Amino acid sequence: xxxxxxxxxxxxxxxxxxxxxxxxxxxxxxxxxxxxxxxxxxxxxxxxxxxxxxxxxxxxxxxxxxxx
Amino acid sequence: xxxxxxxxxxxxxxxxxxxxxxxxxxxxxxxxxxxxxxxxxxxxxxxxxxxxxxxxxxxxxxxxxxxx
Numbered sequence: 001x002x003x004x005x006x007x008x009x010x011x012x013x014x015x016x017x018x019x020x021x022x023x024x025x026x027x028x029x030x031x032x033x034x035x036x037x038x039x040x041x042x043x044x045x046x047x048x049x050x051x052x053x054x055x056x057x058x059x060x061x062x063x064x065x066x067x068x
Numbered sequence: 069x070x071x072x073x074x075x076x077x078x079x080x081x082x083x084x085x086x087x088x089x090x091x092x093x094x095x096x097x098x099x100x101x102x103x104x105x106x107x108x109x110x111x112x113x114x115x116x117x118x119x120x121x122x123x124x125x126x127x128x129x130x131x132x133x134x135x136x
Contacts, residue, residue: 015083 001031002049007067008040008059016064023058040067069099070117075135076108076127084132091126108135 008020017035024033024044032045042059044050056066076088085103092101092112100113110127112118124134 012080013084015087016081019083 001045001047003043003045004050004052004055005041005043006052006055006059008035008042008064009067010064011035011037011040013037016062019062020059020064023062024055027054027058069113069115071111071113072118072120072123073109073111074120074123074127076103076110076132077135078132079103079105079108081105084130087130088127088132091130092123095122095126 011017011020014037017037020042021033021035024030024042027046027050029047029050030044031047034043035041044055052066059066079085079088082105085105088110089101089103092098092110095114095118097114097116097118098112099115102111103109112123127134
């Protein structure tokens with residue numbers, strides 16, 4: 001099991017959290033997504049490590065940005 | 069045709085706008101809902117005047133508050 005934490009900018013409400021969670025959850029191998037709205041911290045748990053580029057693409061698909 | 073403008077508090081993003089628009093649009097007789105996110109101004113156009121209580125209920129159903 002692999003766990004990585006990213007920072008997502010632009011989320012302002014629980015609808016935003018739901019959108020980001022939904023897009024990241026669709027990535028193959030992702031088991032869980034936990035979002036802390038105040039900090040933008042997004043923790044992704046997956047069976048195998050997921051390339052950051054895939055996380056970034058999912059976040060952008062939801063309409064937000066990965067920090068850094 | 070009747071047009072009234074209300075102020076809704078708590079909307080932070082376009083998802084919030086969509087939720088409020090959807091709930092108010094479901095009220096009988098409502099033809100159009102226009103939301104200005106920065107100010108929270110919500111303009112409702114309807115065939116007949118709509119009781120403020122119905123607007124308030126729809127806004128609260130969406131998870132927001134009518135100011136005043």
